[in-house]
Amino acid sequence: MAEYSSILLEKAVDELAKLPGIGRKTALRLALHLLGEEKTTTEMLTQALSNMRKNIVLCRHCYNISDSDICSICSNPKRDNGLLCVVADMRDVMAIERTSSFNGVYHVLGGVIDPINGVSPNDLKIKELVERSIREEFREIILALPATIEGDTTNYYIFKMLKHFKGDITVIAKGISVGDALEFADEVTLGRSITNRVPFN
Amino acid sequence: MAEYSSILLEKAVDELAKLPGIGRKTALRLALHLLGEEKTTTEMLTQALSNMRKNIVLCRHCYNISDSDICSICSNPKRDNGLLCVVADMRDVMAIERTSSFNGVYHVLGGVIDPINGVSPNDLKIKELVERSIREEFREIILALPATIEGDTTNYYIFKMLKHFKGDITVIAKGISVGDALEFADEVTLGRSITNRVPFN
Numbered sequence: 001m002a003e004y005s006s007i008l009l010e011k012a013v014d015e016l017a018k019l020p021g022i023g024r025k026t027a028l029r030l031a032l033h034l035l036g037e038e039k040t041t042t043e044m045l046t047q048a049l050s051n052m053r054k055n056i057v058l059c060r061h062c063y064n065i066s067d068s069d070i071c072s073i074c075s076n077p078k079r080d081n082g083l084l085c086v087v088a089d090m091r092d093v094m095a096i097e098r099t100s101s102f103n104g105v106y107h108v109l110g111g112v113i114d115p116i117n118g119v120s121p122n123d124l125k126i127k128e129l130v131e132r133s134i135r136e137e138f139r140e141i142i143l144a145l146p147a148t149i150e151g152d153t154t155n156y157y158i159f160k161m162l163k164h165f166k167g168d169i170t171v172i173a174k175g176i177s178v179g180d181a182l183e184f185a186d187e188v189t190l191g192r193s194i195t196n197r198v199p200f201n
Numbered sequence: 202m203a204e205y206s207s208i209l210l211e212k213a214v215d216e217l218a219k220l221p222g223i224g225r226k227t228a229l230r231l232a233l234h235l236l237g238e239e240k241t242t243t244e245m246l247t248q249a250l251s252n253m254r255k256n257i258v259l260c261r262h263c264y265n266i267s268d269s270d271i272c273s274i275c276s277n278p279k280r281d282n283g284l285l286c287v288v289a290d291m292r293d294v295m296a297i298e299r300t301s302s303f304n305g306v307y308h309v310l311g312g313v314i315d316p317i318n319g320v321s322p323n324d325l326k327i328k329e330l331v332e333r334s335i336r337e338e339f340r341e342i343i344l345a346l347p348a349t350i351e352g353d354t355t356n357y358y359i360f361k362m363l364k365h366f367k368g369d370i371t372v373i374a375k376g377i378s379v380g381d382a383l384e385f386a387d388e389v390t391l392g393r394s395i396t397n398r399v400p401f402n
């Protein structure tokens with residue numbers, strides 16, 4: 001006999017439990033929840049997931065996820081096309097958009113250089129970034145990669161690849177978080193905060 | 202602009218966030234995980250959920266969830282058809298099956314009497330239980346409902362409805378958990394444990 005006396009339920013639990021952070025107990029709870037709801041609830045969920053996975057593409061321009069060939073940021077005439085922000089992941093685009101403090105356009109690399117996990121520069125959209133830096137007219141390219149060794153390596157690699165670029169190349173500031181007490185900040189971050197101090201005005 | 206620059210993603214997050222215990226942040230993480238995996242991963246998940254919701258039915262006999270008209274427990278010739286266990290929910294069937302200490306058949310009420318939340322005896326499979334108790338030949342009917350006021354009320358109601366029943370009507374034992382220290386058991390449970398003491402043999 002199957003674990004749950006229903007092979008259909010068992011299969012649904014198996015698939016749900018493959019999702020990150022969802023164990024078999026949670027998966028069972030979700031499946032039983034769907035069984036207790038109207039059939040349309042499950043239909044709407046599966047439709048939305050199928051549609052998303054089938055129809056979402058990468059923007060041909062910036063490689064952010066998009067519903068169409070060119071994403072809503074690249075096609076927005078109000079965005080500043082002279083200011084480019086390079087990020088590792090589409091999650092980072094969302095995070096920066098939520099701050100409302102950036103009005104330029106993006107370039108999503110799809111990761112950072114990470115030899116230990118087999119990610120080489122060729123696996124990332126770095127070639128495409130170099131091409132954009134030649135083809136388009138950017139005033140400034142902001143590197144907004146993770147503050148990790150891999151992020152720093154990628155920053156350095158990109159910096160070398162953009163030798164021809166005449167505009168500014170900047171990186172986002174590292175320092176203590178807003179609202180943080182100094183005593184709880186780690187030494188490296190606090191050190192960077194002091195080194196990269198800015199004029200008080 | 203949509204919250205996530207993709208309406209397809211937004212819809213998927215909306216639907217995932219309707220699941221119990223899944224907030225919008227977790228929903229986004231799950232959706233992005235699916236986007237990062239092969240398309241077949243999403244297909245297998247949505248197929249399994251659709252199949253489950255469309256094809257799972259209630260067993261015509263005991264009202265447990267089932268892949269077919271009669272569930273795998275009711276149709277199993279090795280189960281003891283003279284011993285019936287009445288439970289509130291299909292989850293309880295799973296819990297009892299996991300103990301491997303019951304070899305009879307079940308009757309799933311679909312809940313307990315709960316006037317505050319609008320659950321009356323007519324909303325439960327109590328009439329069907331009474332019919333089974335007349336039609337089938339049970340030696341014993343075990344009431345295994347939750348140890349709550351609602352569970353006790355339902356026990357009492359069923360007991361009255363089964364007046365004609367000639368066999369034994371029993372309830373599962375309440376007492377301290379196996380492995381529990383007496384000092385940490387609540388008073389009511391410990392009190393029941395003493396009242397319902399059994400011969401040491």
